[in-house]
Amino acid sequence: MKKLFLGVLTALAMAAGGTFAGTLDDVKARGNLLCGVSTGAPGFATVDDSGKDVGFDVDYCRALAAAIFGDPMAVKFVGLTSAVRFTALAAGEVDILARNTTWTYSRDTDLKQTFLGVNYYDGQGFMVKKELGVKSTTELDGATVCIQVGTTTELNLADYFKENGMSYEPVPTADNAESQQQYLAGACDTYTTDASALHGTRVNLENPDDHLVLPEIISKEPLGPLVRHGDDNWADIGRWVLNALVIAEEKGITKGNIDSWKDTKDAEIHRLLGTGDDDILAMVGLPKNAMYNAIKAGGNYGEIFENNLGATSGINIERGVNASWTKGGILYSPPFR
Amino acid sequence: MSSPTLPPSESFKFSMLLSDTRYRGMSLQVITFIIFMAVFFWLVDNTIKNLALLDKDVSFNFLWLRAGYDINQRLIPYTSDSTHGMAALVGILNTLLVAFVGCIIATVLGLFVGILRLSKNWIVAKLMSAYIEGFRNVPVLLWIVMVFALLTEFTPAPRAFKGAEPEATMLFFESVAITNRGTYFPAPVLAEGAYWLLLCFGLSIVAVIYFIRYANKQKKDTGKSLPTFWISVAVIIFPTLILFFAMGQPVSLEYPYLKGFNFKDGIHLRNSFLALTLALAFYTSAFIAEIVRAGIMAVSKGQSEAAASLGLRPNKIMSLIILPQALRIIVPPLISNYLNLTKNSSLAIAVGYMDVRGTLGGITLNQTGRELESMLLLMGFYLAVSLLISSFINYFNRSFQIVVR
Numbered sequence: 200m201k202k203l204f205l206g207v208l209t210a211l212a213m214a215a216g217g218t219f220a221g222t223l224d225d226v227k228a229r230g231n232l233l234c235g236v237s238t239g240a241p242g243f244a245t246v247d248d249s250g251k252d253v254g255f256d257v258d259y260c261r262a263l264a265a266a267i268f269g270d271p272m273a274v275k276f277v278g279l280t281s282a283v284r285f286t287a288l289a290a291g292e293v294d295i296l297a298r299n300t301t302w303t304y305s306r307d308t309d310l311k312q313t314f315l316g317v318n319y320y321d322g323q324g325f326m327v328k329k330e331l332g333v334k335s336t337t338e339l340d341g342a343t344v345c346i347q348v349g350t351t352t353e354l355n356l357a358d359y360f361k362e363n364g365m366s367y368e369p370v371p372t373a374d375n376a377e378s379q380q381q382y383l384a385g386a387c388d389t390y391t392t393d394a395s396a397l398h399g400t401r402v403n404l405e406n407p408d409d410h411l412v413l414p415e416i417i418s419k420e421p422l423g424p425l426v427r428h429g430d431d432n433w434a435d436i437g438r439w440v441l442n443a444l445v446i447a448e449e450k451g452i453t454k455g456n457i458d459s460w461k462d463t464k465d466a467e468i469h470r471l472l473g474t475g476d477d478d479i480l481a482m483v484g485l486p487k488n489a490m491y492n493a494i495k496a497g498g499n500y501g502e503i504f505e506n507n508l509g510a511t512s513g514i515n516i517e518r519g520v521n522a523s524w525t526k527g528g529i530l531y532s533p534p535f536r
Numbered sequence: 537m538s539s540p541t542l543p544p545s546e547s548f549k550f551s552m553l554l555s556d557t558r559y560r561g562m563s564l565q566v567i568t569f570i571i572f573m574a575v576f577f578w579l580v581d582n583t584i585k586n587l588a589l590l591d592k593d594v595s596f597n598f599l600w601l602r603a604g605y606d607i608n609q610r611l612i613p614y615t616s617d618s619t620h621g622m623a624a625l626v627g628i629l630n631t632l633l634v635a636f637v638g639c640i641i642a643t644v645l646g647l648f649v650g651i652l653r654l655s656k657n658w659i660v661a662k663l664m665s666a667y668i669e670g671f672r673n674v675p676v677l678l679w680i681v682m683v684f685a686l687l688t689e690f691t692p693a694p695r696a697f698k699g700a701e702p703e704a705t706m707l708f709f710e711s712v713a714i715t716n717r718g719t720y721f722p723a724p725v726l727a728e729g730a731y732w733l734l735l736c737f738g739l740s741i742v743a744v745i746y747f748i749r750y751a752n753k754q755k756k757d758t759g760k761s762l763p764t765f766w767i768s769v770a771v772i773i774f775p776t777l778i779l780f781f782a783m784g785q786p787v788s789l790e791y792p793y794l795k796g797f798n799f800k801d802g803i804h805l806r807n808s809f810l811a812l813t814l815a816l817a818f819y820t821s822a823f824i825a826e827i828v829r830a831g832i833m834a835v836s837k838g839q840s841e842a843a844a845s846l847g848l849r850p851n852k853i854m855s856l857i858i859l860p861q862a863l864r865i866i867v868p869p870l871i872s873n874y875l876n877l878t879k880n881s882s883l884a885i886a887v888g889y890m891d892v893r894g895t896l897g898g899i900t901l902n903q904t905g906r907e908l909e910s911m912l913l914l915m916g917f918y919l920a921v922s923l924l925i926s927s928f929i930n931y932f933n934r935s936f937q938i939v940v941r
Contacts, residue, residue: 281902282898282901282902285902285905286907289592289905305903305904305905306905309904311590311591311592311905331695339797340796341795341796341797341798341800342796342797342798343717343797343798348885348888348898348899348902349898349899349901353605353899353903354604354605354616354903356606357604357606357616358604358616361615361616367606368717368798369605369607369608370608370808370888371608371885371888371894371898371899373885373886373888381688381888384688384689385693385716386688386716386717386807387717388797427590428590429589429590429591
């Protein structure tokens with residue numbers, strides 16, 4: 200009986216955390232932002248040769264840090280596997296999770312998270328070795344599939360093969376690196392995860408041309424940053440920094456030309472950059488030039504995309520649906536007023 | 537002469553609870569218990585409050601919801617339409633399978649290595665020392681990953697078996713395929729009449745048990761020993777074999793064959809299972825070997841000298857004199873090694889083996905977000921299994937204790 204008590208004690212000691220109101224005050228008091236990112240997803244969150252965190256999700260967190268502190272480097276990145284990310288967020292180990300996480304109903308409601316929007320419209324795809332001769336996912340009957348545990352891709356995979364009357368053998372792995380290793384060793388025929396991650400992984404392989412990302416996308420994976428329930432002001436801040444980056448692209452505000460908008464007649468730009476008379480950012484407790492700093496940190500949405508996922512990065516993902524609505528995509532921010 | 541008077545009986549005072557040795561022990565225990573319970577309730581209360589703050593409740597209803605994910609190794613029927621509870625059960629069975637097979641291999645290996653380490657042959661003794669020190673002094677997680685890497689990196693992919701001149705071939709008359717996804721064995725297929733065969737086999741075993749009892753009794757009464765081993769082997773093999781051919785071979789073997797991406801049919805032992813089981817067994821066997829050695833060395837030297845002077849051969853001395861006495865010392869610490877192996881099996885996730893930590897404590901926990909509930913269930917499961925193993929072996933242990941007549 201004593202053993203049982205001790206066991207329960209340990210569990211409860213872990214569960215007994217603090218309170219979570221006033222995240223912005225906590226962050227300010229701490230002096231930096233704790234941002235949960237992937238432990239290694241090329242294009243989204245990796246460490247470059249000089250030891251600096253880089254990536255699409257990383258740049259979002261830098262923009263948020265810049266909005267709060269005026270300093271894009273005032274952020275500490277916490278690498279989280281897909282399995283522990285929600286627990287880490289709920290327990291307050293990170294202030295925000297920007298870890299190519301799919302927005303789903305049950306995560307939003309049952310897991311008590313607040314998604315701040317979509318920063319990348321993704322879908323689940325498959326990568327195979329070209330020598331396999333497979334051209335379509337419909338030819339994958341009986342295949343062995345490497346998959347990261349604790350992701351939505353796991354559920355999509357089960358549904359997709361069931362709907363198509365095909366069988367498969369899952370090989371569960373802990374993260375992208377392990378999946379990649381198993382896939383290269385031939386322990387699985389195909390590796391499935393979000394298509395963006397597949398593209399990112401492929402270009403970093405020794406011979407990218409030996410591998411093929413199959414054309415089919417089997418699911419909707421709207422990825423976005425999220426915070427825990429209970430602090431709406433904090434959620435608003437995260438949401439509007441994301442929107443600001445999108446609006447900046449719409450308006451043509453870039454990292455380079457951001458200082459040249461002082462005389463524009465567009466009132467929304469003045470509100471956004473804090474160059475007008477209104478100080479609407481005081482509503483959420485941010486300085487007047489918060490969004491100016493956020494955009495200045497890594498550029499607008501388009502620039503961040505281009506630097507981390509687009510042609511500049513070498514990963515070469517097309518904008519596709521992730522283009523601004525003004526350019527045929529579905530990226531659309533509510534007005535900043 | 538006045539009769540001796542009793543000391544005046546003191547009336548009970550509250551301070552006596554601590555100052556009087558008659559009460560002190562009891563009152564200290566009560567105080568400790570109260571503090572313990574207070575801390576316990578504070579933790580429970582704190583957890584409930586904090587969960588409420590996070591807007592979370594404690595509920596086990598998720599066990600009856602559709603799991604939605606697939607599991608590769610399942611001992612009972614399971615699909616993605618089954619419930620999370622079923623997924624947990626599949627995981628539990630996978631854990632028990634590793635624990636069971638691992639314990640058996642560890643015991644057999646440990647016994648051999650432990651005895652051989654005491655060998656007078658210098659090379660054998662040193663080799664066994666190297667085995668023990670090598671496995672005992674490296675974390676088991678590294679061994680698991682190492683064995684898994686060996687199994688996946690140095691074996692051919694199923695595709696290598698294809699073509700007119702394949703790079704890899706199946707072993708043992710095209711019946712066993714070793715691939716980087718696991719090893720495929722032929723599976724027995726039971727046709728009509730196979731149950732009679734099983735019945736016959738079962739009866740043979742019962743007969744052998746009775747025969748061995750009879751042989752032991754004979755030995756005690758008359759001192760003559762019968763050739764027990766060969767007669768037992770004959771009784772087990774021949775009746776079943778004769779019946780097998782008489783009934784027209786009702787049991788056939790289903791050979792694995794390559795189809796599409798993978799081998800089909802046959803028994804598939806996945807590399808994750810092999811790596812986990814073997815690594816755990818090797819690691820634990822090193823500890824068991826030391827326990828066996830300690831047990832043997834604890835039997836006084838006079839015992840083996842006395843047996844030798846009676847003219848017994850070394851192997852008889854070991855099996856009749858030394859081991860029965862050593863077992864009394866070996867069995868209790870053996871329990872804790874079995875428990876360790878069972879608990880260490882929760883490292884399965886390192887190689888993607890779907891044990892209960894991987895299903896209930898991994899995917900289910902993740903998909904449902906029920907951390908506290910899943911962890912409590914997991915701890916309850918490991919606790920129950922550990923207690924069961926302990927009580928079972930303790931029961932077994934009693935039969936080895938010296939019976940005081």
